[in-house]
Structures are given as structure tokens and as C-alpha cells.
Amino acid sequence: xxxxxxxxxxxxxxxxxxxxxxxxxxxxxxxxxxxxxxxxxxxxxxxxxxxxxxxxxxxxxxxxxxxxxxxxxxxxxxxxxxxxxxxxxxxxxxxxxxxxxxxxxxxxxxxxxxxxxxxxxxxxxxxxxxxxxxxxxxxx
Numbered sequence: 738x739x740x741x742x743x744x745x746x747x748x749x750x751x752x753x754x755x756x757x758x759x760x761x762x763x764x765x766x767x768x769x770x771x772x773x774x775x776x777x778x779x780x781x782x783x784x785x786x787x788x789x790x791x792x793x794x795x796x797x798x799x800x801x802x803x804x805x806x807x808x809x810x811x812x813x814x815x816x817x818x819x820x821x822x823x824x825x826x827x828x829x830x831x832x833x834x835x836x837x838x839x840x841x842x843x844x845x846x847x848x849x850x851x852x853x854x855x856x857x858x859x860x861x862x863x864x865x866x867x868x869x870x871x872x873x874x875x876x877x
């Protein structure tokens with residue numbers, strides 16, 4: 738019986754690992770990427786790109802979950818979390834840290850809740866997550 742993984746299976750695994758770990762669910766996309774880098778069935782850039790795509794999409798799922806929360810304009814809801822205060826202080830730049838464990842998910846959620854512009858959020862989330870996975874691959 739052959740238990741080897743095909744390149745396509747690895748890519749789908751990395752995509753969904755990245756997606757799930759960027760939502761409010763726990764996950765370890767870094768471990769999946771490192772495992773794929775040990776014996777790459779696909780080029781390294783492809784492994785990084787697919788993991789980044791899944792993780793960025795997961796960040797946007799969390800961003801849009803924030804849009805479903807009650808309106809940010811109600812006075813009683815203003816600035817009660819660290820993530821909201823961080824976003825209010827540093828703006829879109831704070832989303833470069835959307836990859837940081839424990840911190841990143843609330844930042845994406847707060848950006849959605851604050852009704853920040855989705856296109857700028859996408860650029861910052863994508864940039865931060867790409868830099869993290871590229872650096873991880875370079876160091877590996």
C-alpha cells in the first residue's frame with residue numbers, strides 16, 4: 738500500500754490548514770508548511786503561495802464575521818477590546834500583524850467590525866501573511 742501524498746493532496750491540505758488556522762478556530766499552518774518543505778512534491782514558491790492564499794482567505798472570513806457584529810457606531814460598544822484600540826491607533830498598518838497567533842484573528846475581526854475598507858485590509862492582510870510564510874520557507 739502506498740501512503741505517499743501527491744502534490745495536489747499536499748496543496749489542498751496546506752490551503753485548508755491555512756484557511757482554518759486564520760479563522761477563530763485553532764490551527765497550525767506553519768507546521769503543515771514545514772512538513773511540506775521537508776520533501777517538497779511541489780516548488781517551494783507554490784507551497785508558500787497556496788498556504789498564504791488559504792490563510793488570507795481565512796483572515797477575510799474573520800474580517801467579514803466582524804461585519805456581522807452589531808454596528809460599531811453605538812457608543813456603548815466603542816473601544817472595549819485591545820484589538821479595537823490597536824486598530825484605532827495604528828489603522829490599516831496593524832493588519833500586517835494579522836498572522837500573529839492569538840492576536841491576528843481579533844485584529845481581522847475588529848477591522849471588519851469597524852467597517853474598514855475591505856480592499857486596503859486585503860492588501861495588508863495578504864502582505865503580512867505572505868511575509869510570514871516566505872520568511873519561514875527561507876529560514877527552513
